[in-house]
Amino acid sequence: MLTIYNVSKNFGDFSALENINLEFTNGVYGLLAPNGAGKTTLMKIITTLLYPSGGEVLYDGQDIFKMGENYRDILGYLPQEFGYYKNYSPKQYLLYIAAIKGIEDKVAKERVKKLLRLVALEDVTNKKMKKFSGGMIQRVGIAQAMLNNPKILILDEPTAGLDPRERVRFRNLLTDLSRERIVILSTHIVSDVESIANEIVMIKDKGILYKDSIKNICKIIEGMIYETEIDFQDASSFKRRYQSLSEKQEEGKMKIRFISKEAPISTWRSVSPSLEDVFLYIYNDGTLEGDNV
Numbered sequence: 001m002l003t004i005y006n007v008s009k010n011f012g013d014f015s016a017l018e019n020i021n022l023e024f025t026n027g028v029y030g031l032l033a034p035n036g037a038g039k040t041t042l043m044k045i046i047t048t049l050l051y052p053s054g055g056e057v058l059y060d061g062q063d064i065f066k067m068g069e070n071y072r073d074i075l076g077y078l079p080q081e082f083g084y085y086k087n088y089s090p091k092q093y094l095l096y097i098a099a100i101k102g103i104e105d106k107v108a109k110e111r112v113k114k115l116l117r118l119v120a121l122e123d124v125t126n127k128k129m130k131k132f133s134g135g136m137i138q139r140v141g142i143a144q145a146m147l148n149n150p151k152i153l154i155l156d157e158p159t160a161g162l163d164p165r166e167r168v169r170f171r172n173l174l175t176d177l178s179r180e181r182i183v184i185l186s187t188h189i190v191s192d193v194e195s196i197a198n199e200i201v202m203i204k205d206k207g208i209l210y211k212d213s214i215k216n217i218c219k220i221i222e223g224m225i226y227e228t229e230i231d232f233q234d235a236s237s238f239k240r241r242y243q244s245l246s247e248k249q250e251e252g253k254m255k256i257r258f259i260s261k262e263a264p265i266s267t268w269r270s271v272s273p274s275l276e277d278v279f280l281y282i283y284n285d286g287t288l289e290g291d292n293v
């Protein structure tokens, strides 16, 4: 179990995170927040790349900063900008990283072969990576993070730049991997974590706002989400009053999904909240009038 206990992080006078408390067991966790909320900072602390200004991070009760090599042996990390060598093949690259990690040659060869199969890159094992798609590169990234068969796998914005098919493949891979390890991935894209994360961790105002299942998080706004059709000319006043979640044109009218805490009127249809609705509600920019914020 990975435990984050009262962790804070300051950069000079600026406080990026305050009193973070979290516990992780095996499964996929989606760290979800807008850019700049502190996701990368938190992930860097978990990977020991940044030292917290206060608090502790424990793995099975041991301080990860004191575990040194022993912690790095159980940690896999895919940073936001992962540096690979275009002129290398995935096999060459992974063997090279394995050598840096001090994995014995014979063991490394076996593992690289297995990992390339796991991330479905067997057919391009010896092809130079310069012609690879974003999704293929991300899968090489996952494979390098998995070289030491880590108990904790940290992925910083791993789905940026993937096309929808690659996203699906990527999700399936993570679900598979999370059976026997802690997988924490950060993103500001709700749909990336919606179908794979067992729990969502939301950061707001430097702290943890929620750590819960999607189902429970959605309960926060249950009974507050509606859809209705309005005339385009009424749209701006409507949107000043109610927070719009999505809009589309339908038969000359605007179909709008929105949040209201007021008693509904007969033309509103109550709908089930989604994680995307919660995200928009939580991180709304405060441009509404009245009590609906």
Ligand SMILES: Nc1ncnc2c1ncn2[C@@H]1O[C@H](COP(=O)(O)OP(=O)(O)OP(=O)(O)O)[C@@H](O)[C@H]1O
Binding pocket: 011, 014, 016, 033, 034, 035, 036, 037, 038, 039, 040, 041, 042
């Ligand atoms: N080395 C640093 N020095 C000063 N401020 C920093 C430093 N690193 C991060 N910050 C600030 O801390 C806050 C959190 O940054 P962080 O990169 O963790 O956010 P994020 O949620 O990961 O966003 P993104 O996805 O854009 O990286 C931001 O306001 C950022 O400007």
